[in-house]
Amino acid sequence: MSETAVPQLELGRIGEIVPRVDGIPKVTGEFAYSSDLQAAGMLWGHTLRSPHAHARIAGIDVSGAVGMPGVHAVLTHEDVPGAKRYGLEFQDQPVLAYDRVRYFGEPVALVAAEHPEQARRATERIRVQYEPLEPIVDPERATEQDPLHPDRPTMGHGYRDDPRPNVVRSLVIRHGDPDAEGEVSVSGVYDLGIQDQAFLGPESGLAVPDGEGGVDVYVATQWLHVDRDQVAPCLNLRSEQVRIHLAGVGGAFGGREDLSMQLHGALLALHTNRPVKIVYSREESFVGHIHRHPARIWAEHRATRDGKLVNVRVRILLDGGAYASSSSAVTSNAASFACGPYAVDNALIESTCVYTNNPPCGAMRGFGAVQACFAHEAQMDKLAEALDIDPVELRLLNALAPGSTLPTGQQITGSLPVAEVIRRAAELPLPEPEKLPRDPLRLPGGSGNTTRGEGVKRGVGFAVGFKNIGYSEGFDDYTAARVRLHADGSADVHCAAAEVGQGVANVILQVARTELGSDDVTLAPHTTSTVESAGSASASRMTWMASGAVRDACRAALEERERTGGGEVDVERVYRHPRTTPLDPETGQVTGERVHVAYACAAMRVVAEVDVELGLTRVVWIGTAQDVGKAVNPQAVTGQIEGGTAQGLGLALMEEIQTRDGLITNASFTDYLIPTTLDMPPVVSELIEEAEPDAPYGIKGVGEPPTVVSTAAIVAALRAATGRELTRVPVKPDDIVGL
Amino acid sequence: MRIELHVNGEACEADVWEGESLLFALRERLGFPGSKNACEQGECGSCSVLLDGRLVCSCLVLAAQAEGHEVVTVEGLAEDGRLHRVQEAFVAAGAVQCGFCTPGLVVATADLLEHNSDPTDDEIREALSGNLCRCTGYAKIFDAVRLAGA
Amino acid sequence: MDVLTPRSLEEALRLKAERPEAVPIQGGTDVMVELNFDRARPVALLNLNEVAELRGWSRQDDRVWLGGALSYAEAMEPTLAAALPALAEASRTVGGPQIRNRGTIGGNLGTSSPAGDALPPLLVCGAEVKLASVRGERTVALSDFLVGPKRNVLAEDELILGVSVDAGVSRQTFMKVGPRNAMVIAVVSLALRVDGELRAAFGSAGPVPMLVRSDLDQIGSFPQRVAEAASPIDDVRGTASYRRHALRILTKRALDRCLW
Numbered sequence A: 001m002s003e004t005a006v007p008q009l010e011l012g013r014i015g016e017i018v019p020r021v022d023g024i025p026k027v028t029g030e031f032a033y034s035s036d037l038q039a040a041g042m043l044w045g046h047t048l049r050s051p052h053a054h055a056r057i058a059g060i061d062v063s064g065a066v067g068m069p070g071v072h073a074v075l076t077h078e079d080v081p082g083a084k085r086y087g088l089e090f091q092d093q094p095v096l097a098y099d100r101v102r103y104f105g106e107p108v109a110l111v112a113a114e115h116p117e118q119a120r121r122a123t124e125r126i127r128v129q130y131e132p133l134e135p136i137v138d139p140e141r142a143t144e145q146d147p148l149h150p151d152r153p154t155m156g157h158g159y160r161d162d163p164r165p166n167v168v169r170s171l172v173i174r175h176g177d178p179d180a181e182g183e184v185s186v187s188g189v190y191d192l193g194i195q196d197q198a199f200l201g202p203e204s205g206l207a208v209p210d211g212e213g214g215v216d217v218y219v220a221t222q223w224l225h226v227d228r229d230q231v232a233p234c235l236n237l238r239s240e241q242v243r244i245h246l247a248g249v250g251g252a253f254g255g256r257e258d259l260s261m262q263l264h265g266a267l268l269a270l271h272t273n274r275p276v277k278i279v280y281s282r283e284e285s286f287v288g289h290i291h292r293h294p295a296r297i298w299a300e301h302r303a304t305r306d307g308k309l310v311n312v313r314v315r316i317l318l319d320g321g322a323y324a325s326s327s328s329a330v331t332s333n334a335a336s337f338a339c340g341p342y343a344v345d346n347a348l349i350e351s352t353c354v355y356t357n358n359p360p361c362g363a364m365r366g367f368g369a370v371q372a373c374f375a376h377e378a379q380m381d382k383l384a385e386a387l388d389i390d391p392v393e394l395r396l397l398n399a400l401a402p403g404s405t406l407p408t409g410q411q412i413t414g415s416l417p418v419a420e421v422i423r424r425a426a427e428l429p430l431p432e433p434e435k436l437p438r439d440p441l442r443l444p445g446g447s448g449n450t451t452r453g454e455g456v457k458r459g460v461g462f463a464v465g466f467k468n469i470g471y472s473e474g475f476d477d478y479t480a481a482r483v484r485l486h487a488d489g490s491a492d493v494h495c496a497a498a499e500v501g502q503g504v505a506n507v508i509l510q511v512a513r514t515e516l517g518s519d520d521v522t523l524a525p526h527t528t529s530t531v532e533s534a535g536s537a538s539a540s541r542m543t544w545m546a547s548g549a550v551r552d553a554c555r556a557a558l559e560e561r562e563r564t565g566g567g568e569v570d571v572e573r574v575y576r577h578p579r580t581t582p583l584d585p586e587t588g589q590v591t592g593e594r595v596h597v598a599y600a601c602a603a604m605r606v607v608a609e610v611d612v613e614l615g616l617t618r619v620v621w622i623g624t625a626q627d628v629g630k631a632v633n634p635q636a637v638t639g640q641i642e643g644g645t646a647q648g649l650g651l652a653l654m655e656e657i658q659t660r661d662g663l664i665t666n667a668s669f670t671d672y673l674i675p676t677t678l679d680m681p682p683v684v685s686e687l688i689e690e691a692e693p694d695a696p697y698g699i700k701g702v703g704e705p706p707t708v709v710s711t712a713a714i715v716a717a718l719r720a721a722t723g724r725e726l727t728r729v730p731v732k733p734d735d736i737v738g739l
Numbered sequence B: 001m002r003i004e005l006h007v008n009g010e011a012c013e014a015d016v017w018e019g020e021s022l023l024f025a026l027r028e029r030l031g032f033p034g035s036k037n038a039c040e041q042g043e044c045g046s047c048s049v050l051l052d053g054r055l056v057c058s059c060l061v062l063a064a065q066a067e068g069h070e071v072v073t074v075e076g077l078a079e080d081g082r083l084h085r086v087q088e089a090f091v092a093a094g095a096v097q098c099g100f101c102t103p104g105l106v107v108a109t110a111d112l113l114e115h116n117s118d119p120t121d122d123e124i125r126e127a128l129s130g131n132l133c134r135c136t137g138y139a140k141i142f143d144a145v146r147l148a149g150a
Numbered sequence C: 001m002d003v004l005t006p007r008s009l010e011e012a013l014r015l016k017a018e019r020p021e022a023v024p025i026q027g028g029t030d031v032m033v034e035l036n037f038d039r040a041r042p043v044a045l046l047n048l049n050e051v052a053e054l055r056g057w058s059r060q061d062d063r064v065w066l067g068g069a070l071s072y073a074e075a076m077e078p079t080l081a082a083a084l085p086a087l088a089e090a091s092r093t094v095g096g097p098q099i100r101n102r103g104t105i106g107g108n109l110g111t112s113s114p115a116g117d118a119l120p121p122l123l124v125c126g127a128e129v130k131l132a133s134v135r136g137e138r139t140v141a142l143s144d145f146l147v148g149p150k151r152n153v154l155a156e157d158e159l160i161l162g163v164s165v166d167a168g169v170s171r172q173t174f175m176k177v178g179p180r181n182a183m184v185i186a187v188v189s190l191a192l193r194v195d196g197e198l199r200a201a202f203g204s205a206g207p208v209p210m211l212v213r214s215d216l217d218q219i220g221s222f223p224q225r226v227a228e229a230a231s232p233i234d235d236v237r238g239t240a241s242y243r244r245h246a247l248r249i250l251t252k253r254a255l256d257r258c259l260w
Ligand SMILES: Cc1cc2nc3c(=O)[nH]c(=O)nc-3n(C[C@H](O)[C@H](O)[C@H](O)COP(=O)(O)OP(=O)(O)OC[C@H]3O[C@@H](n4cnc5c(N)ncnc54)[C@H](O)[C@@H]3O)c2cc1C
Pocket: B041, B042, B043, C023, C024, C025, C026, C027, C028, C029, C030, C031, C032, C033, C048, C054, C068, C093, C094, C095, C096, C099, C102, C103, C104, C105, C106, C107, C108, C109, C110, C111, C115, C116, C117, C118, C158, C159, C160, C161, C183, C184, C185, C186
């Protein structure tokens, strides 16, 4: 198995619109995604998954599968040589289930066979004796039910130790006087269903044994090194015996932060001493990865008569599902952003995430801020109405600015142009209403041909949101880059930053070419074996962090060459953003200067048409102004805004993982719907390029703010069109019609 | 079972399992992994190919049904090492992010422009409504179609 | 698994008689999903793609013959669309272009899904399904052909040849409600045809798509009648109460379209 070839292309420097380095192989079909890999003697792996949301495992009998045609290995938890559990934050997730299964689709056994069909048929012959247990499915009751993890893997990690069962993390932020009264108060309860990342490239990869007890895994992931650090202990190998290589990634959006096939493929490869490929089906992908946390949010906003926020009180309940994944960070993020990008002197914020037997939840683009934004923006509109103030004015009046203090006690020292994004988005001219008759494609209901204009009302919505960039709460967040200068003047750059489609490969090359003043720079394969960790391609951090690391490594390399007077140079540098510190477990107040390193905000204006009789919608137009810092590649920035907005539109209108007693009932693209070409309107993007003082080149992350804000903005437009409260997303036709 | 067909103008043959899709056969047996396997249920269009000149999802064609027929995949669009104008336009317009949808969209766009060289915005949207993209929000894909059509 | 590929109708009927367990596959847009998702493992597949007799359509006076292999894309072409406008409108709502190029009317009949979008337009046009086996041919009214969710009267040695419909002068339309603006399975759908009487047929609102008829002077009460004829359920795509509500609105709108 050769390394996945990294495409190379002539391209430019920072700030230029440059075509993607991997663009040509991606349009010709040559680009090798994780599902495209092959190796001589390759076997196909398949995973047996639990049909129950909660059951005791009384026994597993693999004998029926072992002798099946083409079958080379059938493995259960007994075959896991090292640690039996892994996890991003807490090691609470079994490599393969033992004793009990805690969610629908939990991996129980593995098969490797010569053809995927043989693997499937053999998997069917594995007999697992399940004793079904009552599933915990109501997050509001989870803290009163029997613990799903009696050994409490989440306790003693420096967070507030909540004595109740099934609490992953609970957090309280007390800011100012939490009892402060206002002259006007509005309150509401808001709900969000489970959203899925629904990246197009299903989980897949190829594990290749090295013949010396180690293994190479070629996989689509977001963070190579943390995959390795979870895989190696379970295989009972040293970390250098496990090499993770980035194969082509078909989208990620948070859904590839957790392990999928990495460990399972490696186990099968080591057992069979053959390369093993695993490719999830779409159905398996839906059950095989974590989702966005569903949430219920209670909010009360108190303000003065003239619209100044006095006190914001919010309670957030997140359903983490069966395993923690990154729930504890999501819990705190939701709390951090609960009040929105507004200055408020007093706040009481409670955020809790519980374990249940529902599908496990973790990272997804927007990471806690999406849920918070949906609630705080609905509240701001409610407040504007109660006060009879223009909603945009109300937001401007309360907008955060550098120097403001956040509910966590952190003062904003960097850039955060909230008022500017609000003003610029509000100034975008709205499209004129289109005349009738029109093609049904341009009416609510689209190709369904349901209206010629009957029942159609138009509404305009507005929302603002913000989110952190980078890892927070004292996490040691760093990225390494290695630069090699060759005698012939060429250079190559090693950085494990995962190219997940966002364009970080371009960023790395643009920075290196800018710093080295040369176009003869190539990007080496992303792997754990030649360079230290890059951290995760998440939290809108990768552009900032990779730029910092590559910049530092390039500068060090030039100095080194200067010092040695030419010849080969090989240097590696680690870049860290300014340090963050944890929240105080009792007060939720920052214990140092900052809990989050920096913030980015966006405002969005939406025009929607709603068929109020049928409850069908059409988003007509979206205009947004986003605080993007220095735009390294403006085309890629608007691409992130448009794509991030589409995901928010999906959550607003159609996307939801549905469950019955913990079992997913719509694990397919037939019933989990994501926006099509006929659902996405044109998006007008205004880029506000205000430099982030602490970041290399003034960069900010851009991936998440559009997703944070668009769900809220779209639902605001639907409220304006219908006059209904619409407190839950995705909004259903029933909610609009009022059934 | 053994099947014979033409892929991108060349005669090919392969041993397939009877229940296999054309997509699987192309990707795993015939050396054309360009068509993508995002859903294998006809919903995403990432596996789009031309079967006897008609745009279809190769995941929904039984490999055995392609016996004796002509298939064109994304790998067959570039000629003499020159990108097809649709491929060029996708790169130039920034219509590619993760790219998993791209092969299918490139084939669907080439098919659209073949039949309608100057499509309206509505025609573009309708013609590509069987191709999901999760990354781009489609705006730059529409730009690419207009660029290639121009 | 075996794949049988007959080259003529006669051969197809013979093979079906010899191997009644063989599952016919035409466009494959239903059958392949079952295979790919490991929901079905038939012992044999009968590939009908090479049977020329199933293709195309023809017109005889006021009736139109649609071959079982007629695709949705073909049903949308102008001449046929002029004769059967509701079927053309319904075809435009089916899947995306790839599905419309490959999916067929015969396959929609074969699947007999309550959500099959070709079925309501065919029902309002008095469709008669022609079935054949080595034993001979028979014709069954579409309303008798459909007997339950994904169930029909096709005998195990029979194939669907096609369907004959009334294409006489009439006003007709088709509408379909889905949770997004393209590529959806109907939450509820409705076809309406007005000639000498009112004929509505709905999908996804009962175990089978169903025809409701009324005199022309019953226009005012017709939406309510259609909604009452439905027996919808709650499922992942929608609720029973919404379906009933939507049927009333759709019928009213369809009447407005066809009467003014
Ligand atoms: C992404 C996607 C979207 C879809 N959207 C829609 C939609 O919007 N509306 C809708 O109604 N359907 C939809 N479908 C379902 C499907 O496309 C239709 O039911 C289509 O009409 C099936 O036709 P086919 O030729 O592909 O059938 P096949 O899959 O080939 O066959 C379907 C069934 O009919 C039987 N059959 C086929 N031909 C014959 C024959 N001549 N004699 C006897 N039995 C026969 C088969 O054995 C099988 O049981 C969709 C499917 C997909 C994958």
